Amino acid sequence: MRRKLSITLLSVGHGCVDVYQGAVASLVPFFVAERAYSYAAVSGIVLAASLLSSVAQPVFGVLTDRRAMPWLLPVSTLLAGVGIALSGVSDSYAVTLAVVAVSGIGVAAYHPESARVARSAGDGSHSAMGWFSLGGNLGFALAPVAVAAVVxxxxxxxxxxxxxxxxxxxxxxxxxxxxxxxxxSDAAAAPVTAKDDRASFVRLSLAVVCRSIAFIGLSTFVSLYATERMDGSEAVGTAALFLLYLGGAVGSVLGGALADRWDRVRVSRWSYLLTAGSIAGLVLVPGPALYLFVILTSAGLYIPFSLQVTLGQDYLPSRVGTASGITLGLTVSIGGLISPVIGILADRTSLQTALAPLVLMPLLAWLLFHTLPEPAVPPTGSKAPKGEDADAEHSPVRPGPR
Structure with missing residues (x-):
């Protein structure tokens, strides 16, 4: 019961934080409509949310490897929310960039420690991490609805x-x-006997980069693209963005369930291959069928998501926080760095032309996963002293110095 309650509360809390990641892309059409921003300008706002986050998240991961910082969860959640809350207050582009960047730092601070706490609460279960990821995906999915309702x-x-x-x-x-x-706070850190597999971790990180470019590129522009392809209103675009995030919620739970039956590497590899076809359909097929391809693409990109986090932790058992910070942060945020390139290309050609190269990203991830091994026994990273709670014996969480 304690495990279920902890994972449930962490999942909902994760959703509350990831509302603010989804809110950045959700605000894009309204910045265009109310402030006449160009594609390149709104891409810069996405970049502002990603740039500091991409640097800060691995830093927070390193810090949490040295000392547990559970207090970061509530503090970073509030920081993420305040930044987005202030994004519409000032007409100044510079101020908007600054407060969105502050929100990105809050998101960056949250994820490494929350991933560590969630894996501890779930005793390393793939399904538990899938449910934790589900909360984040639901937060993403609710972001366009919440933003549209408020605006x-x-x-x-x-x-x-x-x-x-x-x-x-x-x-x-x-x-x-x-x-x-x-x-x-009281579990004693046991020596990690498993060796770090840095080469596999680097290849995994490159695969996550490819996934990030595809997902952030689509989440930034799918709303505008759906409106353009179907000659619709802002509601048409909001629906496409909502489905992009909602499909991710399905993919997260499905990924954990599939990994409990087959290994994580195999599940991720096939998911990326199928996703390449769904992105092609999203970009090329006009009309309402676009919505179907949006859902398939989102599910395909999110099936490997939580699996990649635990793979990263298992490839770097001595640096669980760093692995979480990189797989959840640096590599994910790189997609935001590429979005201005997509925006500039769209301004000069068309949005369809700018989105077409995203088809290559899951194919590259598929190739990279062909080179990855499945860790035989996921290391736990810590061990409770005798007499402690039995659950703590499986916890990867290291306590801070006393």
Missing amino acids: ALGGLGLTPLLVLPAVVGAALCLPVLRLLETRL
């Missing part, structure tokens, strides 16, 4: 209302940290 009430000036999920998420973190207090 519909009174334009971008009402974005301060978007701080509410952060308040809820921060509050939900507290009982989880109390529930796991003994495990997080």
